[in-house]
Amino acid sequence: MKRKYDLLLAEHLSENRQMAFLTGPRQVGKTTVARNASPTRYFNWDVQTDRTLLTRGATAVADAVNLTDLHKRPPVLVFDELHKYPKWKSFLKGLYDAHGEQCRVIVTGSARLNVYKRGGDSLMGRYFAYRMHPLSVGEILNPTIGDDETVPPRKPAPDTVEALLRYGGFPEPFLKASSRFHNRWEDLRTELLFREDIRDLTRIHESGQIQTLAILLQNQAGQLMNYSTLANAVNVSIDTICRWIAVLESFYFCFTIRPWHRNVPKSLRKQPKVFLWDWSMVRDTGARHENFVASHLLKAVHWWSDRGLGRYGLFYLRDKAKREVDFLVTKDAKPWLLVEVKSAAQRDLNPNLAFFQKATGANHAFQAVFDMPYVDRDCFALTMPIRVPVTTLLSQLP
Secondary structure (H helix, E strand, O other): OOOHHHHHHHHHHHHOOOEEEEEOOOOOOHHHHHHHOOOOEEEEOOOHHHHHHHHOOHHHHHHHOOOOOOOOOOOEEEEEOHHHOOOHHHHHHHHHHHHOOOOEEEEEEOOOHHHHOOOOOOOOOOEEEEEOOOOOHHHHHOOOOOOOOOOOOOOOOOOHHHHHHHHOOOHHHHHHOOHHHHHHHHHHHHHHHHHHHHHHHHOOOOHHHHHHHHHHHHOOOOOEOOHHHHHHHHOOOHHHHHHHHHHHHHOOOEEEEEEOOOOHHHHHOOOOEEEEOOHHHOOOHHHHHHHHHHHHHHHHHHHHHHOOOOOEEEEEEEOOOOOEEEEEEEEOOEEEEEEEEEOOOOOOOOHHHHHHHHHHOOOEEEEEEOOOOOOOOOHHHOOOOEEEEHHHHHHOOO
16 A cells, blocks of 8 residues: 655655655565665665675675766665664765765664664764654545645544554554454564564563563553563663663654653653554553554654654643643644543543643644544634544544
8 A cells, every 4th residue: 555655755855865764663664665666776684685785885886776877867775674784874874975966865774773873973964864653544544745734634434443443553464454464463573573673683682571571561551651660570670671661662662752841851850651653552442542542643743843844742741730631742842732532422521631721822622532423624723622533633643
């Protein structure tokens, strides 16, 4: 299926000379999107012949694709899984500095770039990063790109949201829509993540303990993280727990959101909440619903930021009186959107929405309800706190 990231890469290649770094979870579709860019040459570090050529350096690659010849348009080179090469940064720097005007480069990776800070060569100014997410309601309904943050609402097919909730947003299990396939796919992906990616690329050999931590986080989705409790359960130090959670975030197993506070240092001292990139792994229905919305909001925040529409952030709200709202989206460091998630429709609005909207000055305040039928109206045309169907809200996001 076509992804909106296909259009994103096409836009990048037509407008920018910088390299495109496409990162995201394993099996989210990065390789397929990169290949859809019709590359002149595709290199995969896991293929021995490609690996041999890449280790010979940037000049050998330039000669192999005839970069010194005249071309009608710059050749597009894709480097898949290049982060496994210890000298990948110096390789790309050499290629870009010598041949940046003669080619366009796409680099894919299944971990965040800060995991691979090896060597002293800086790539600053030489690339733009794009974070690829699983399928979402909005992308399925409207796989296009534009310069507006939101789009008009569209009614999803009756089984779209149910299938996303059950099988997750990773393309293969979503399209298969088979519980048996999903279970086997999930087991294999988890094994590869812990037995290969994390162990081989971080030199963490306690794979059993870090997998135990992952299971604990899986059962705590949407909850505040208690580092001391996790450390006791896994039988390691609190510092080790913090380091391992950072690794799990870097490999797109989970993500954390922190409480919003005008005083940034004070916010950083507060406990974060944890969510999974694959919300289908969350067993509790209410927690899965909250994780589902969190993932959609994170995707929107990353999409808007990566396309240069502004600087967006995702937080939660909680004060000393224990008033709380599930999510706050900021735009250019200012509160913009409040979202409270409910599985079942309730007649009354959560009063915390109105309280925090007044306190923060956020433009919008939505109580997103899962069992509320779709309404064909633009949520973002409204500024007062209001209950909205989850299907309507999520259909308007990227």
